[in-house]
Amino acid sequence: MKTDPILILSTGRCGSTMISDILGKHPKVLSLSEFFVPLGSAAFSNKAPTGPQMWQILSQQTPALRMMLEDGIVVDEGLYPFNSPQARFTPKNIPPILSVALPHLTDAHEALYDELELLVKARPRCPLAEQYQFLFEALANKYQRDVWVERSGGSFMIAATLLKLFPQAKVIHVFRDGRDTALSMSQHHNFRLLLAMLQKSQSLGIDVFKAWHKPHIGPQKLWLEKLLMPFFNTRQMKSQEFPLVEYGKLWSNMILAGSAILATLPKDRLLSVKFEAVQQDPRKELNELIRFISPELEDAHWLDTVSQIPRPTRSKYRELSEAERLALTQACEPGLKILGYPL
Template identity: 35%
Template sequence: MATSPQTPLFIVSTGRSGSTMLSDLLSLHPDVLSLSELFNALHPLGFQKDPVDGPAFWSVLSQPRPRHTAWLRLLERGLVIDEFRYPVAAALRFRDTGIPPLLAMTLPTLTQDPDALHEALGVFVQSLPEDRVHQQYLRVFQWLCTRLGRRIWCERSGASLGLVQPLSHFFAGAKFIHVFRDGREFAVSAHRFPLMRMGMISAMFKRRFGSAPYLTPTYEAPEDLPPTWRGLVPESFDIDVFQNFALPLEPIGTAWSEMIAVGLGMLEKLPAGKVLHVRYESILDAPHAQLQRIVRFMDPGLDDPQWLAQAAARVRKNPPNWVNLPIDERRRLESACAPGMALLRGLP
């Protein structure tokens, strides 16, 4: 029942900024347990109960989230959600009951048998005595490290810049690796990304009809739903309609600037030496140097030339796409991203 003895480590970003790539590269390290999307998977119940005993904490970790059940219906119709790591064909057995969140997003990246790992984790967690919720998480992370033969854990969730406040509150002394990229390129990437498209479309539904799809297993389409929107709702979902539905880039750039302002404000409150800012473009330009910088920040003992060579060789440059936008659209996007870009300009 020992808690994790290490300094808590979190990778945070606005999403679409290279944090998934970094998490995948760290997973190649023989000493690193790279936990992907754990707190995203558990949202919004992750810190709801404090203190919490073992059975109640297992409920937090295993209770299906309605949005994941909604995703299953879209996956069945051909939508690809990279963050949903459990095999889709096998996941369809959870249509009615809902899939446990850690099975949907986190455990499949750690093992070829996530069901067995989930079952064993449940036995361990339910045996825990009552304690503060962050201590329970630390016990889970240590258990996973021991079970999988790793020494240090690091958690990454997409679009997690907004989680800095609760994570720094519950995990005192935690270190944060903040991965960021050019906001204009973020907007173009987010515009195509299924989960962010779902979020933006849901917001449009909420403003116009008062309710949003994709958040619950069932959704009753409004009677006045325009025919061109019917392919967006789960009951009549059409992947082509979803992928081609027009979403403007300018509001995405504005939202990115706001996320950067809030996130940097929270990170600036943390003690010196607890935050490492990493530009995604710098990883692409100099992967060896940047990956070494990252692991040395995490723990100097992680410096491993063999891993470094293997991980750096997997990094591939991506040419920018925002420069190919029509000039008027490009100018509007640049204006929307300018406040966030100005804040990032002074970072190392």
């Protein structure tokens, strides 16, 4: 059985990691977690790479990622065991696909990395989408899976590009009440850094949210990234503090940008997954999720197992003072209305 590519798109901090982990437990689903975002702009910088050029994309840090890692900014979801005596890499030279994606698939992630190097480097020049399709299908065949699903945190930032790269993809949009999402963002240093970079870009006259609507396949965005890097001081940015309402505005702007992109999809290629609904009725929601990917993937044993994973949690934004709740709700209001949350 072969199915269309599946992309999980979201703002991040909304339960998409949990969905990726749940799908990873299905015997026929290859769950690719944090594959594209760690690659940065380089992921889409070459329209038709050779095998060696493709491997460079997968294995070498972009200037932005290198600067972040050198300043001690490591993705919280990182799975590579840097403290292990057998670890070959440090945060300063970790290949992007080894930070999360390959350890998410297997404990033998370094052996898999070496295997993929030989496989990818032997490829001829061909369109970028074909290179990714070949890699993902090779991994699916290796682990005897029928479908691959990619999820990266904050993937709304690259949604237009991913949908241009995979025009036949089905999309799973995972979302959560923006007020709780904003609270989670405020406690995550990557989003603090993102907010600082967005504000700095705006001060330089660059409308980042407008840029998210445009697919970028080619070197232009990578050149822009290199041009902007001297203006960013990640060591200083990661220590910046922002009012909670700024994270609410960030979330709402991401929802506005992402929703405009999702609106271009046919209804049968889009599934909206509400985090709170998965918590309240996991069996119903997860069965709908797997059927959306393909009815042939229905699996009673898998459903019995993974339905035990989601657990209801309290809404933390409700614990804020009344003034803080009102201010945060106002900041999130445009996105909340689009998703149908009560104000």
